[in-house]
Every structure is written in structure tokens, then in C-alpha cells.
Amino acid sequence: MNYRSFLKSEWLTLVRRKQDTINALLFFVMVILLFPLGVDPSKAFLEPASGGIVWCAVALSILMAVESMYKEDFNDGSLEQWLTSGLSLPYLVFLKVFVQWLVVIVPLLLVLPLLANMLFFPIEQLMVMISTLLLGTPALFFIGAIGSALTVSLRRGAVLMLLLILPLYIPVIIFATGAIRAAQSGMSYSGQLAILAAISLTALVLSPLMAALSIKASMN
Amino acid sequence: MSVNLQINNFWIERNERQLCRDLSFSVSDGELVRIAGDNGAGKSSLIKAILGWIPIEEGLIRLNGEDITHNRDLLLFDQIYLGHTPGIKSILSVNENLRMYCPNASEVALNEALQQVNLELFDDTPAAQLSAGQKRRVALARLWLTKKRIWFLDEPFTALDAHGVAALEAKIQSQLESGGAVVITTHQPLYHLSPKTVELTP
Numbered sequence: 001m002n003y004r005s006f007l008k009s010e011w012l013t014l015v016r017r018k019q020d021t022i023n024a025l026l027f028f029v030m031v032i033l034l035f036p037l038g039v040d041p042s043k044a045f046l047e048p049a050s051g052g053i054v055w056c057a058v059a060l061s062i063l064m065a066v067e068s069m070y071k072e073d074f075n076d077g078s079l080e081q082w083l084t085s086g087l088s089l090p091y092l093v094f095l096k097v098f099v100q101w102l103v104v105i106v107p108l109l110l111v112l113p114l115l116a117n118m119l120f121f122p123i124e125q126l127m128v129m130i131s132t133l134l135l136g137t138p139a140l141f142f143i144g145a146i147g148s149a150l151t152v153s154l155r156r157g158a159v160l161m162l163l164l165i166l167p168l169y170i171p172v173i174i175f176a177t178g179a180i181r182a183a184q185s186g187m188s189y190s191g192q193l194a195i196l197a198a199i200s201l202t203a204l205v206l207s208p209l210m211a212a213l214s215i216k217a218s219m220n
Numbered sequence: 221m222s223v224n225l226q227i228n229n230f231w232i233e234r235n236e237r238q239l240c241r242d243l244s245f246s247v248s249d250g251e252l253v254r255i256a257g258d259n260g261a262g263k264s265s266l267i268k269a270i271l272g273w274i275p276i277e278e279g280l281i282r283l284n285g286e287d288i289t290h291n292r293d294l295l296l297f298d299q300i301y302l303g304h305t306p307g308i309k310s311i312l313s314v315n316e317n318l319r320m321y322c323p324n325a326s327e328v329a330l331n332e333a334l335q336q337v338n339l340e341l342f343d344d345t346p347a348a349q350l351s352a353g354q355k356r357r358v359a360l361a362r363l364w365l366t367k368k369r370i371w372f373l374d375e376p377f378t379a380l381d382a383h384g385v386a387a388l389e390a391k392i393q394s395q396l397e398s399g400g401a402v403v404i405t406t407h408q409p410l411y412h413l414s415p416k417t418v419e420l421t422p
């Protein structure tokens with residue numbers, strides 16, 4: 001095994017398991033649809049709330065996608081092979097999360113313009129929303145990867161994982177929706193974007209290390 | 221190719237149960253070591269402890285004279301480990317699984333290996349559609365595809381038919397003859413191999 005062949009097999013696995021990706025996407029769309037249908041379809045409500053709605057939907061569907069990301073690797077013995085491959089475990093984790101991010105976030109960005117339009121989100125500011133997603137979602141994936149690694153050996157770890165991870169998602173959501181709201185009221189939002197980028201970078205560096213540690217710990 | 225792995229005074233505990241204490245043995249090129257013991261005696265744990273993902277209470281491990289107790293990378297680069305669940309991805313085909321583990325193997329070598337383990341007709345079959353024994357054969361095919369000096373095989377004969385057992389024994393023999401070393405745990409009698417036995421007693 002080398003990093004390239006690992007990456008390739010992760011990619012193949014995710015592409016073959018289209019259903020998981022489609023589920024995350026459907027979930028994202030459904031949550032967003034619930035707001036105009038269930039709360040208030042008026043522009044006065046939706047336009048200011050749209051940033052928050054989109055980000056909550058994104059956070060939930062990412063949680064769904066990462067919740068059991070190592071389950072199968074744990075069950076079929078792949079984790080043991082990672083550990084004994086002589087390759088760097090943090091780097092393998094990094095590659096895995098990166099592929100997951102790509103596969104989940106690209107379809108999501110493709111349907112975003114349509115949904116944003118439905119929420120009366122001003123089309124000129126769509127780039128701001130996309131920027132927050134590109135800069136902020138890596139943090140959600142990498143933080144989720146730690147939770148998933150911590151609960152990998154537990155049979156019913158899903159709820160525990162939610163409790164561990166959700167509080168850590170809050171800062172990301174706050175800064176992301178803050179940036180969008182600032183843009184909507186014509187203020188500068190580069191500060192929030194910078195903070196999002198900083199959180200993602202920190203998560204990107206720390207999470208593979210911590211996930212690798214907890215994978216190693218749960219293997220014995 | 222010469223290799224020498226020394227296990228000195230290993231003390232392993234799991235769930236506060238002592239699995240072994242003051243256990244010492246060595247494996248060198250051309251040697252087959254069989255770890256014996258009842259179910260739950262700690263055979264698998266011993267292999268995991270050697271590979272470094274179960275902690276040891278005490279002990280020292282040397283590879284070719286060098287102390288690798290605190291960093292097993294040297295050993296990891298030079299070995300193949302096949303455990304009870306050998307890391308075969310059910311969604312990938314036989315071919316793709318082998319390509320993941322042995323990216324540098326040629327097409328010819330790959331076909332040759334599949335023939336050796338009697339899977340040449342299952343090249344493109346998803347591993348999910350294989351029987352337990354066939355899945356194990358996929359994992360075992362790696363032995364034909366990568367040159368590593370030490371093999372750690374945990375119960376490699378389970379679920380294999382007579383033909384598979386013979387093929388694997390022959391492969392182990394040729395690994396030994398080419399200067400490799402093999403550590404194995406098994407309950408099966410070995411027909412053509414004469415191992416040095418390490419007994420784990422409670």
C-alpha cells in the first residue's frame with residue numbers, strides 16, 4: 001500500500017457508494033425545504049435567515065456523512081492494515097477526510113444556487129456564501145473525523161459522537177453566518193472569512209493527529 | 221536477505237489478565253515460528269504487541285540487532301501482517317483490492333498470483349460476493365505480490381480448503397527458502413512444515 005493506491009481505493013469506495021452521498025445531498029435539500037414550508041415562506045423571514053438555514057443544513061448533512069466514516073474500515077480489518085502499513089496514520093486520515101469532503105461538498109455547491117434563490121438569498125452575494133462554505137466546511141469534516149475516530153469501536157457511538165462534536169461546530173456556524181449577514185447588510189466580512197480559514201487550517205493540522213491517536217487507542 | 225527478530229522478556233497484559241511474562245524467542249531467515257496456545261491464550265495479542273499496537277508492560281524487541289521497542293517503523297516496512305479480518309474491502313473487486321495493497325505489482329504478476337490462489341475467474345468480482353475462504357485467498361494473494369522479509373500470519377488456514385492449505389504451505393516454504401521468516405498462529409496440523417513452537421500457557 002502507498003498513499004496513492006490508498007487514495008485511489010478511498011475514491012473508488014466513495015464513488016461506488018453513491019447512495020451515501022446522495023443521502024447527504026437529499027438531507028441537505030430537505031432541511032432547507034422545511035423552512036419555507038414549515039415556518040414562513042415570506043421574503044421578510046427567509047432573506048435574513050437564509051445564511052443560517054443553509055449552514056444548519058450543511059452542518060447536519062456533514063455530521064451524517066462523517067458519523068461512521070471508519071466503521072467499515074474497523075470491521076473489515078482495514079484499520080489494522082493502516083496501522084501495520086508503515087505509512088503515516090495521520091496522513092492516511094487526512095487523505096480519507098479530504099476525499100470525503102470533495103465528494104460531499106461538490107454536489108452540495110452545485111445545488112446551492114437553486115436553493116439560495118428559493119430562500120430569496122441575493123444572487124450577487126452568492127459568492128460570499130460559497131466562500132464561507134469552502135473555507136468553513138473543511139473544519140466541520142476534520143472535527144467530525146475526530147469524533148468518528150473516538151467512537152469507532154463503540155457499537156452505538158452515533159449519539160455520543162453528536163454530543164462530542166456538535167459544540168465544536170458552533171463557532172464555525174457563528175462565523176460563517178456572521179460573514180453572510182455582514183455581506184447582506186453591506187458591511188465588510190473578510191474578518192469572519194479569515195477566522196473561518198484559520199479554524200479550518202487548525203482543524204486540518206490537528207484533527208488527523210488526534211484521530212490517528214484515537215484510532216490507535218481503540219484498536220487494542 | 222537476512223533477518224533476525226528478537227523478542228526479549230515480553231510481558232503482555234490485557235484486561236488485567238496476564239497473557240505472557242518473560243517470553244523470549246527469536247526468528248531469523250529461513251525460520252518458521254508457530255505461536256501455539258488455547259483460544260484466548262493471547263496468540264493474536266502477541267503478534268499485535270510485536271507490531272506495536274498493543275502496549276507491552278515490559279520487554280525489548282530487536283530487529284537485526286537494533287532496538288526497535290519504541291519505534292517499530294523498521295519492522296513495519298519489512299513485514300506483511302494478515303489478521304483475522306484481513307482488510308479486504310467488500311465494495312472493491314478482487315483486482316482493485318490487490319492493486320490497493322500491491323500498487324507496484326505488474327499485470328502479469330497479478331494474474332499469476334490470482335492463479336496461485338485459484339481466483340483467476342474472480343478478477344472483477346466485488347469482494348462482497350466472495351465466500352469467506354475466497355476472501356481469505358484474496359488477502360493471501362498479497363504474499364505472492366510483495367517481497368517482505370517477515371510475515372505475520374494469524375490463523376491463515378481458517379476457511380481454506382485442502383488445495384488452499386497446500387498452496388499456502390508451499391508458499392511459506394518458498395519464503396523460508398528465499399531467506400524470509402514467518403510467524404504463524406494456527407490450530408491446524410502442518411503437513412510439510414516443521415516450525416519452532418512458542419507455547420503460550422496461562
Ligand SMILES: Nc1ncnc2c1ncn2[C@@H]1O[C@H](COP(=O)(O)OP(=O)(O)O)[C@@H](O)[C@H]1O
Nearest residue numbers: 220234235257258259260261262263264265266
Ligand atoms: N479487543 C479486545 N479488547 C480487550 N480484550 C481483548 C480484545 N481481544 C482479545 N482480548 C482478550 O485478550 C485475550 C487474548 O486474546 P487473543 O490474543 O485474541 O487470543 P488468541 O488469539 O490466542 O485466541 C483474551 O483473554 C481476550 O479476552
Ligand SMILES: [Mg+2]
Nearest residue numbers: 263264265374
Ligand atoms: Mg486469535
